[in-house]
Every structure is written in C-alpha cells, then in structure tokens.
Amino acid sequence: MSDLDQRPASNRRPLAQPLPRTWFLGTTEYRLYALREASALFLGIFVINVCWAVVALSRGLETWERWLAFQRHPAVVVFTVITLAMVLLQSVTWFQVSPKAIRVRLGERQLRASWIIAAQYAAAFVVLALLIWRARGGRS
C-alpha cells in the first residue's frame, strides 16, 4: 500500500509558495537589508587588513613600509572607501531601528524614538571626539 492510500479522504492539496531566489531585490526595505548584511563581508576583510598591519608593524620597518605601499594601491583605496560607506550605512540604519528594542517609559508616556536615536548620535560623537583628542596626544 502506498502512502497515498493511507491519507484520509480529502481534496486538500496546499500549494507551497517558496521565496523567489531574488527576494532581496523585491522592495527598498529588502534591498537595504541585503546591503546591511553584505557590509559584514567588507568589514571582515577590513579587519583582516588591520590585523595584518599590526603584524607588519611588529616585524619591523620594512614590512610596515610594504603594508603602507599596499594601502595606496587604487584597488585597496576603492575597497576602503566602499567599506567606509558600508560602515556608515550600518550605523545609521542601526541607530534608526534600535528604539524598537529600547523602550523607555516616562510615567504614562513612552519616550519618543527620535530622542533615543538622537542620544545614540550624541554618544557616538562624544566617543569620536575622545578618540580624536587621544590621537592628538591628549592635548586640546
């Protein structure tokens, strides 16, 4: 007896609707999401590059100079610019969505999302300012 014979008598034959392979091109929202996910690839390669810089520096001046020269290669410059754009996209969209996970209730009202977003930008700028200050040797 086949499986078919053992099924209860029913005319049901649900039709599956698999996602098309290009689903991520469907709407602007999906496209942005796909771009955000793709940014991880660029970031990963960038991090490897930075790790390589540290290794090159520890090996001495010659390897460090070679790493620096490599950074000036047009392909690497283009890659770095794309990575910067990707990081910005990642941060901006992240700041935009984070109020969904952070809910602040002030008495009988919910803190508006725009305030939470603004607070994140403020925090980011403070950190950036501190870093620049440190990089300039702690002098103002």
Added chain:
Amino acid sequence: MSGCEGCNCGSRPDAAESRPLGTKRVTVFRYRPCSAVEQGSTEPRGGEPWYDAFEVPYDTGTSVADALGWIKDNRDATLAFRVSCRMGICGSCGLMVNGKPHLACETFLRDLPDEVTIAPLANLDVERDLIVDKEPFLAALTEVKPWLMSAANADGFDTALSENNRQTPAQMLDYQQFAQCINCLLCYAACPQVGFNRPFLGPAAITVAMRYSRDSRDHGTAQRLPALDAESGVWPCTFVGACSTVCPKGVDPAAAVQLAKLVAAKARATGLIKRKEKR
C-alpha cells in the same frame, strides 16, 4: 447632505457619496486543489495555479474586497477569498496587492495603478485561490500560551485574584500596542525568515507572547520561554523590519520580537548564573 451630529465627514468631497470613476484591470491568482475535471466541470484546469484578468468598475469607495465580491457576483462565482468585517478589525482579508501585503477591505482601487494584481499572502501555503492555510500560525499562537497566568495558578486566569489584577494606565502602556494585533498575517507575508524557516513562530505569535508577558497581571513568562527561546522561536529573526512596515494596526511586531529576544537572553544569563551558584 447632513451626516451625523458633530461629524464633518459629510463635507469631505470623497466621502460625500460614491462617484463612479471607471474601470481597472484586476488580475487574480487562481488555484484549485483538485482538478476541475474531478469536480465535474468540463474545464480541464486544476493542479497548477493560473491568473485570470477582469475589468472591474470602481467608484470612490470600492475596496479590493468589494472588487473581489463584484467579480464573484458578476464574472466568476468560483473565485474563493476570505472577507468578513470589512472594517479592518477581523484580520480575515489579508492578501498581496501588486506584490505587497494589504488588507483587502482597507485598500481602495482608486489609490492603485490601473493594473492591479492580487495574489494570496506570500510565504503561506495556498488552499485555494486567495485562501491561505492559517493552521501553522494558529499552532504557533497556541504554543506561546496567549492568556494571562496568575502567580497562584500558572495555567489560567485566576478570577479570585481580580483585586490584584488592577492595573494603572502606565502599566497598560507596556503592552497595549501589542494587544492591537488582529492576526491578519500581513507580517508573515512580509517576513523572509517566515519563508526560509518553516517552523519559525513568526512576528505575530511572538508579539502576542509579549502582549501577555509585559502585562503586570501576568506571571507566565517562564512557561512561554520554552517556545520563545527555541531554535524556531525568536532566534530566526534577523531584524529585517518589514513586518512593522506592513502592519495595518501599528502594532510594531519587530519591536516585540526584539524585546522577546531580550527576555530570552536574560533568562539564559540568569539560568547560567544560578547553575554556577549551585555548584
């Protein structure tokens, strides 16, 4: 033109009375579970889905639900679709209009382009024409135990404790938005993870779980955790955010899912700490 007392909707040009505006070409997805031959029709169709196009007259007040009704009444009585309240509250009429999830009763032909394509909600199995199988969602809903659980009797609402069930408006605010869900499943059609991960609880079921777990009268979070903190629980969500964009009730299911992730992560962390303390 009088209208009801205190209401000025009668003076709005579009609401005053319906004016015929012309016709639009409405293309509808069709599917029959068994071949038409089996059903005694001579038409050799069935098994494979197909599309039918209709010229549908519309006026200022014709919704997509009205258009489907007109087709069923005047052109093809075999067309199957769900509709009930016609006022955006029952959640029956979700479908894809030109590729995007909409409530048929709240989407108007006057606002759509001249070519309108109507299909069943994406990511869900089609039973017939525009009717999708809601059974998997109902199973997910049951899994998250969508009811208030009192501390004393964690499997049901304890009416004897009604004194303790008083709530301030501020406490209500913690879950009220999530309580607006009408189970229309537009968010499931918008969520690619629902398409990828068949057993995923999905945005609305998780939202309903949060609606109860964030309620000050509820003590059932521990009982909902096994469903939420599972491989097919909250974790398939990668925060695409489309669910909140399409939700017709402003429920913001994406927010509920992120909050549920926090609840699950916290429970895991405290579980780990407790296990260490025991050693």
